[in-house]
Amino acid sequence: MKHIYIKNSYASNMQWLVVTVCLYAGLANARTEEDQSLAANSSGASGAFYDQCFYRPASDCPEAKDCHCKRISDVNDNPEHNAILCCNVNNATLEQGLSCTGTNNTVTHIHIRNATIDTIFADDKRWRSLKSLAITDGSVKHVKEQFMMMTPLVCLNLSNNGLVDIADNSLNRLNQLTTLDLSNNKLLDLPNLNSIKDRVFWLDIAGTDTIWCQNIYEYINKTVQKQIKFNREPETVCSTNKTWHWFNTTEHLWLSQLRYINSLQPDCPKGDSWQCKCDVNRLDIVLGKTPMLTVTVDCSSIQLSELPQKLPRNTTSLNVSDNNITVLDDLSNNPYYEDIRVFLADNNKISSINKLEGSKFLDNYDMLSLRFNKIKTLPGYILAPYTHGKTFSSNRHVMLGGNKLHCDCNTAKSVKVWLQTRIMDYDEVLCENVREKVIDLEQARMCVYPGDWTDYIYYIIALEIILLFSLVAKVSYDYWVFKTAGYLPWPANKMPKLPCDWLCET
Ligand SMILES: *[C@@H]1O[C@H](CO)[C@@H](O)[C@H](O)[C@H]1NC(C)=O
Ligand SMILES: *[C@@H]1O[C@H](CO)[C@@H](O)[C@H](O)[C@H]1NC(C)=O
Ligand SMILES: *[C@@H]1O[C@H](CO)[C@@H](O)[C@H](O)[C@H]1NC(C)=O
C-alpha cells in the first residue's frame, strides 16, 4: 500500500490528474475529481485507493501563544487549498483559534492535534465544506449528530482520542468518504457504513480492540456489495464476548479469523432441500497461544436419511439429531469425518454401532450421543474405556438412553454393569422384550428361570423312573398273586375285558 500526503498529491502534474480523472470517470462529478486527486493515491492493479488525511506532526504546531491555529500555505502552492493546523485546544480555544487565522469558509483541510473536547458535533457548520478532517492525538469522547448534506469530506481521521462512541448515523450523508481512521480508540461499535456501497472504502481500526467482532463481521460477511478494506488488517483485532454464539469467552480475535468464519459458508453441507449450519469454535489448546479454530456443523432436523458426504475442514463437532439416518458408515470411513470429536445423532433410526469398531473416531472421540435410536445390541468390546493419548480430555461421554435393547440373562449379567461404567444416561436404556430399564434388570430373575427349568427335567426323569419301577413291581406282584392265589388283585380284576384279553386267558 502506498500513500502520499496531500502536499505531494497536489502537484500540478497533469498526467496524474488525467489518470485520476480516468479512474473516476463515470463515478465522480467535475468537482470531486479534483477532491479525490487531493487525497488519493492508487495502489496499483487492484484499483484500490488508500487516502491519507491532511496531517501535520506536532513539530509544525503554531508557536504563537495567542492563537492555537495556523494556516498551512505551502501545500503545493495551490491558492485554493486552505489548510489549517490547530494544536492543544479545547472547545473555547478552538473557536478562537479558527477565527484568529483569519480564514473564511473556503478552508478545505483541517488537522486538530491534541484537542481536549468531550463531544464533537458532526453537524457543526465548520465542517461543512471540508474535504479532509483530522482530529487526532487528543481526547475526544463522543461524536454526535450527522455530518451535513453535501459535505465533500473524503477523509476523516479520528485516530488516537480515546473515543468511546460515534453516533450510528453520523456518516450516512458523506457520499464521498473513502477513508475513515478510527484507530487507537475505545469504540465498542462502528458507525453505520451501509451507505458506502459504490466505492472502495478504507477503514482503519487497528488498536481499537474494543469493537465487537459481530459488528465488524457484518461488513466482512457481505459478498455481493463492495467490501470494506481494512488498513493494517494484520494488526487488527476485535472483541468477542460470551453472547456471540461461537466464541465462549471475552477475547480478541484476528480479522483473519473472522474471514475464516466467512469462508466456511460455501463448504457447509447442503443439498437441494436442506442446508446445514456451520459455525466456528475456538479451541484454546495452549493457553496464551493463538487459538485454533474448529468447525461445528449442525445438520439437525433437516430430514436427512444419510450422513452428509462432505464437511468443512477441521470439523470437530457434528449434530445430525432428529433425522432419519440409519447407518454410521461415514463416521468410520469418510476422510471428511476424521477430525470429529463430538458426534450427536439423537432421534434417528440407527440400528447398530458395530461399524464403528476400529475406527479413528473411537480413538479420538469426546462425545457420542445416540439417544432414541434403534440399537438392539451393544458389543461390549466397542466403546472401550479411554486408555491412551493426552491431547483430549479423558472424560468420554456416551449417551444411549431411549434405545431398546434385547434383554436376556447376559444383558442383566454384563451389559448392565457395562452401561453403568461407560454410559452417562445408563438409567434411560430400556429393554425391548421386557418392560423394564436395563438398569433395573435383576440377574436373579433373568437368569434363574432357565436354570430352574433344567432342574425340573431331572425331577421328571426321576419321577418317571420311580413310576416305571413301581409299575414293574406291581405287575410282577399281580402276576405272582395270580399264579399262587389264582385271582387278580385290585385294580386288575376291576378292569373291563379288552379284545386282546384272550391272549392272557390260558
Ligand atoms: C503513490 O504515491 C507514491 C509516493 O508515496 C508514488 O511514488 C506513486 O507514484 C503514487 N502512485 C500513483 C499511481 O500516483
Ligand atoms: C490519522 O492520524 C494518525 C495519527 O494519530 C496517523 O498516524 C494516521 O496515519 C492518520 N490516518 C490517516 C488516514 O490519515
Ligand atoms: C495537550 O493540550 C493540553 C492543553 O489543552 C496541554 O496541557 C498538553 O500538554 C498537551 N499535550 C501534548 C502532548 O502536547
Ligand SMILES: *[C@@H]1O[C@H](CO)[C@@H](O)[C@H](O)[C@H]1NC(C)=O
Ligand atoms: C463548543 O463550542 C461551540 C462553538 O462555539 C458551541 O456551539 C458549543 O456549545 C460548545 N460546546 C461545549 C460543550 O462547550
Ligand SMILES: *[C@@H]1O[C@H](CO)[C@@H](O)[C@H](O)[C@H]1NC(C)=O
Ligand atoms: C478567504 O480567505 C483567503 C485568505 O485569507 C482569501 O484569499 C480569500 O479571498 C477569502 N475568500 C473569501 C470568499 O472571503
Ligand SMILES: *[C@@H]1O[C@H](CO)[C@@H](O)[C@H](O)[C@H]1NC(C)=O
Ligand atoms: C452472513 O451471511 C449469510 C449469508 O450470506 C447470512 O445467512 C448470515 O446471517 C450472515 N451472518 C451475519 C452475522 O451477518
Ligand SMILES: *[C@@H]1O[C@H](CO)[C@@H](O)[C@H](O)[C@H]1NC(C)=O
Ligand atoms: C456481548 O456483545 C453484545 C453485542 O455484540 C452485547 O449486546 C452484549 O451485551 C454483550 N454481552 C456481554 C455479557 O458483555
Ligand SMILES: *[C@@H]1O[C@H](CO)[C@@H](O)[C@H](O)[C@H]1NC(C)=O
Ligand atoms: C465456556 O466457558 C465456561 C466458563 O466461562 C465453561 O464452563 C465452559 O465449559 C466453556 N464452554 C466451552 C465449549 O468451552
Ligand SMILES: *[C@@H]1O[C@H](CO)[C@@H](O)[C@H](O)[C@H]1NC(C)=O
Ligand atoms: C485445522 O486443523 C489443523 C490441525 O488439525 C491445524 O493445524 C489448522 O491450523 C486448523 N486450521 C485452522 C484454520 O484453525
Ligand SMILES: *[C@@H]1O[C@H](CO)[C@@H](O)[C@H](O)[C@H]1NC(C)=O
Ligand atoms: C443438536 O440438535 C438438536 C436438535 O436440533 C438440539 O436439540 C441439540 O441441542 C443440539 N445439540 C447441540 C449440542 O447443539
Ligand SMILES: *[C@@H]1O[C@H](CO)[C@@H](O)[C@H](O)[C@H]1NC(C)=O
Ligand atoms: C423419516 O422418514 C419417514 C418416511 O420414511 C417420514 O415420514 C418422516 O417424516 C421422516 N422423519 C424425519 C425426522 O425426517
